[in-house]
Amino acid sequence: MVETQLLVVGGGPAGLAAASAAASLGIEVLLADEGLKLGGQLVKQTHKFFGSREHHAGVRGIDIPNLLLENQDKVNIMSNTTIIGCYEDGVLTAVTGEDQYFKIKPQRVVFATGASEKFLSFPGNDLPGVYGAGAVQTLMNQYGVVPGKRVLMIGAGNIGIIVSYQLLQAGIHVAAVVEAAPNIGAYLVHASKLARAGVPILTRHTIVEAKGTDSVQSAVIAQLDEKWQVIPGTEKELEVDVVCLAVGLSPVLDLLSQIGCRRKYIPELGGDVPFRDKQLKTSIDWIYVAGDTAGVEEASAAMVEGRLAGAAAAAQLGADSTEAGKIIASCQASLDSLRRGPVGAKIRAGIAKLEGGCCKCLNHQA
Amino acid sequence: MLKSSGIAQKSDWEAKLPDVNRRKSGPYVVIECYQKIPCNPCEGACPNKAVTIGEDINTIPCVEYGRCNGCGICISRCPGLAIFVVDEGFCPGFGKILIPWEYLPLPTKGSVVAGVGRDGKELCPAEVVEVRIAKNQDRTAVIGLKVPLDFVNQVRGIKLGGEENGR
Missing domain, CATH: 3.50.50.60 (FAD/NAD(P)-binding domain)
Structure with missing residues (x-):
């Protein structure tokens, strides 16, 4: 003892x-x-x-x-x-x-x-290529391994925005950051760094589905209405091989x-x-x-x-x-x-x- | 708009500029910090005590432009990379801006990069006229860009990609 x-x-x-x-x-x-x-x-x-x-x-x-x-x-x-x-x-x-x-x-x-980390329910969330933001940071910043080539980030709180910035610094393309809330949760100065790098931050948006056979090949996002429901017809498919979750x-x-x-x-x-x-x-x-x-x-x-x-x-x-x-x-x-x-x-x-x-x-x- | 996109609008950043006389009388700092967050390193960074936050660290920094000489020491001290220095009298027709930069490889002095706005859109070619990366900047470089005068308060970054971001 x-x-x-x-x-x-x-x-x-x-x-x-x-x-x-x-x-x-x-x-x-x-x-x-x-x-x-x-x-x-x-x-x-x-x-x-x-x-x-x-x-x-x-x-x-x-x-x-x-x-x-x-x-x-x-x-x-x-x-x-x-x-x-x-x-x-x-x-x-x-x-x-x-x-x-x-x-x-x-x-x-x-x-x-x-x-x-919290998780999010959506079709395809069990595909390889769907990561938590902590895992992406561990791979990238501790072990020097990039998680993929093109990333869709879910969540515009400080973690989502900061990890997106770190991905850019590692030379990885961030297709977009989607956030279900009407406003960015992260400190705005962090968000502005991403905006200057040309990464769209899409508030009132969510992920509808991750697609792929053996791993993520694309992700469908859509706009949300004021009741947090998907607005039909606003779906967009992004070519990404990583969906990174930073949802709390x-x-x-x-x-x-x-x-x-x-x-x-x-x-x-x-x-x-x-x-x-x-x-x-x-x-x-x-x-x-x-x-x-x-x-x-x-x-x-x-x-x-x-x-x-x-x-x-x-x-x-x-x-x-x-x-x-x-x-x-x-x-x-x-x-x-x-x-x-x-x-x-x-x-x-x-x-x-x-x-x-x-x-x-x-x-x-x- | 800033709250939903991260992109400061003209009315946002114009309010951060000093008056016209000060703008013409030498380099000046522009602190593009719009939100009350608990943060105060800029206040301690200024050797001329031009930046004040005060006791409540959630206060937005206030610049006393009579004291600011545009030295740029505060740029790399801001964790939000929200501080820029603008010199509207750099050379006829052109101004110089100092921006914080944390992407490698660093642009080299003399190269021409693509200057981008707060939304990341390409605005104009920009010549790299200075690269500061002293030890006390702790890996946040400060890049000096020569840009047409009309763009001194529009360009806030360099287009990413290519051998030396922007080529």
Whole structure:
């Protein structure tokens, strides 16, 4: 049995920030990550990040993991390690590689397990050539493999628009980006980069069908009316060999569900999300959440949440409460600031719903 | 239109230009940032403190044109690649624009590329008169294009494709 003060599950932006914050407060931290290389989705993010200058804005995502781990030799890192169970007696089970099974008994846990991609139903969606945007990024930005020659992107949120830009940078043709909503969800500056490259962004459009015998050879798109129904006669067939789906993310809650954390369905935050208080503690006293696990947002917020959860867990473990309190307060202020604008409205609405629900049923500390 | 296509319209970008006198008195920055998003690297990039965002990082940047000398340092610092510098007095009949650029291979100085508008449509030939790719730009190049004066606030990119994008 491996014993540690704090176990952080997941080495993406939130997990790294949580481990770093707790270690800086003198807490013994074990960081378990299923990947071979730490960073989670950051290792695929070749673009410069938004946010505040104090929190790595302007730095490319791929360069952030190293910044988050700077001076953190106190963090014990276990890569290639998947946490596979979480039990009421506070024991978690883990596997390194394919066959090294072991148990971990931490005093506190931060789950920063990220999110998984949503899928879309349409005829032909099982053809080879239909990818999730994460897979396209992994192939292209981690392994240097192009997914195809001509791409139809589904979804004009930040992921769809950014991955389209990265495809162009890799020399791949992007035939169009289709988006069912009337407006682009991504930051408009990202969308404008694509527009300058001549890629049409078609809002109020959807994919009707992917066609092909052994793999995708074309895709049919069509316009939607105000009730989100296909307008007959507007169908167009595009010659593409890749259909890339970027239609949203849902928090990964498997372990939190197993241990019985309370959850609530909040569409604004990506689906089922765990209840958590303002210090990111769940309904279970020794479990914290951070990043997309706590509600799908973006990487800047995930890093701040990680720091917050790491410091809050550290405070519970007996770290210097003044120092921990400073970090907690500054993170809460940063989150407010990141979410303050119009693009943060959805997140604010989601969190309000979550906290509203929480107060009725838990000993929720404001 | 901008919200549904990503293409800024004339009324959008015209509002971002300085007044006519300032436009004629030397290079000036054009920050084509139209949406309140949490982002502020441009504010810290300017050595002359010409760009202000302030305490709420969702504020759209505001340029004090008396302080801007069109140096272009901010161009590569903008994560949205939304900053351009325009010099309407480059040489008779022509202006120079500085644009951010992240496609390889980089165009070479002296080559002629196709200048494109905000919608990606080809507008005019453009001579590459400068290529900046210093270490502190972190892989965002800044390309100087010589374009006919009428196009200085129309051209915002280079046509992709070919050996050196645009040929």
